[in-house]
Amino acid sequence: MSITLDDIKAARTRIADHVRRTPLGPSPWLSDATGGQILLKAESLQTTSSFKLRGALNAIGGLLERTQGPAPRVVTVSAGNHGRAMAWAAEQLGVALTVFTSREAPRTKRDAIRRHGADLEDRAPAYDDAERLAKAFARETGATFISPYNDADVIAGAGTIGLELVEDAPEARQILVPVGGGGLVSGIAIAVKALAPTVRIVGVEVEASHPFQTSLAAGRITEITVGDTIADGLSGNLDADAMTFAIVRDRVDATVLVSEAALRRGIRGLIAHEHLIAEGAGIAAVAALLERRVEPGPDPTVALVSGANIDFDRLQGILAEA
Incomplete structure (x- = not known):
């Protein structure tokens, strides 16, 4: 695209x-x-x-514009900043969000994700493992996966x-x-x-x-x-x-x-x-x-x-x- x-x-x-x-x-x-x-x-x-808030807002906002009916659940993976930005955007726009990070992601970022009401999954040992878990979650639940970088709206x-x-x-x-x-x-x-x-x-x-x-x-x-x-x-x-x-x-x-x-x-x-x-x-x-x-x-x-x-x-x- x-x-x-x-x-x-x-x-x-x-x-x-x-x-x-x-x-x-x-x-x-x-x-x-x-x-x-x-x-x-x-x-x-x-x-x-x-800077991540710019892509997060555009991705969730664009998704809502294209969606007919109830807002879909969204899932993402993050080293921390994208997850925090997505959580803020989801809170503002009324979207349910699950964020996968590694358990080594900085605490300040993980705490902020929780503070904005997103579901945080931080059990993965490394970022690449968290990404695999997030994509599996999307397949199993039907949630919309938004990549922190491999997404046209984020870019x-x-x-x-x-x-x-x-x-x-x-x-x-x-x-x-x-x-x-x-x-x-x-x-x-x-x-x-x-x-x-x-x-x-x-x-x-x-x-x-x-x-x-x-x-x-x-x-x-x-x-x-x-x-x-x-x-x-x-x-x-x-x-x-x-x-x-x-x-x-x-x-x-x-x-x-x-x-x-x-x-x-x-x-x-x-x-x-x-x-x-x-x-x-x-x-x-x-x-x-x-x-x-x-x-x-x-x-x-x-x-x-x-x-x-x-x-x-x-x-x-x-x-x-x-």
């Missing part, structure tokens, strides 16, 4: 009453560190503290960030985006390449989990061995039929990898210099700049801070490393 600029514009209209237009502004800290002009897009300040919702970036920073020539399953970077790339095709889009994966870099090199979706990472939202394999693979292949200009050390340094630096909190997945674009995996160039570069849902104990530990 192709996703167009019109789909993303329709998503913006559908979700407008519920999402924030998050701030975009200069980062003197990162500009000094890199010698470039760095802008931060703070989706960490979105309702539910991550279109994420693409609304691209519209804001083009409108708020038309001078930017490069955008750095964290990449897990690829829904975020796919939506942004579709929007930005349609409106400003010369802007460079760079996806940022972590060294411990990089299914896109591996799969793009192989020319097909390839299973990887997933390592330990503080960027739980970027960890895991791709669906065998992931629509994001072709979008990233065709519209994203490059992918780079960042280390765990750079993620930790980025979290500390963002708090110290910008007074913003980011989780491991949310800081990946900033880490790519700090680790010089991407050079900013003479024109402005945007780094997307995609989420702030980090457990307090983990944040304390990272700050104590300074």
Whole structure:
């Protein structure tokens, strides 16, 4: 299923009453560190503290528009942020929701899912196991499965960030985006390449989990061995039929990898210099700049801070490393 600029514009209209237009502004800290002009897009300040609300609202809202009769039960899988966003959206729109996560998902994310009234199933040992359980639940119960990334409405919702970036920073020539399953970077790339095709889009994966870099090199979706990472939202394999693979292949200009050390340094630096909190997945674009995996160039570069849902104990530990 192709996703167009019109789909993303329709998503913006559908979700407008519920999402924030998050701030975009200069980062003197990162500009000094890199010698470039760095802008931060703070989706960490979105309702539910991550970009995921955009896709969740668009997916559930679109499903309700297409449904005749009672609202269907929905099931999803999540590393945490998508589940929290889906729970918030389901609560607002009156939809019954079951969320599958791993038992290692951050407690702050699991607690928020429960707080919004969703049924939480967190017994799986890892994300990939949770995804299999969620799909089995959908088959057995007839619930509608909504993927956190392999879903056209979720991708279109994420693409609304691209519209804001083009409108708020038309001078930017490069955008750095964290990449897990690829829904975020796919939506942004579709929007930005349609409106400003010369802007460079760079996806940022972590060294411990990089299914896109591996799969793009192989020319097909390839299973990887997933390592330990503080960027739980970027960890895991791709669906065998992931629509994001072709979008990233065709519209994203490059992918780079960042280390765990750079993620930790980025979290500390963002708090110290910008007074913003980011989780491991949310800081990946900033880490790519700090680790010089991407050079900013003479024109402005945007780094997307995609989420702030980090457990307090983990944040304390990272700050104590300074």
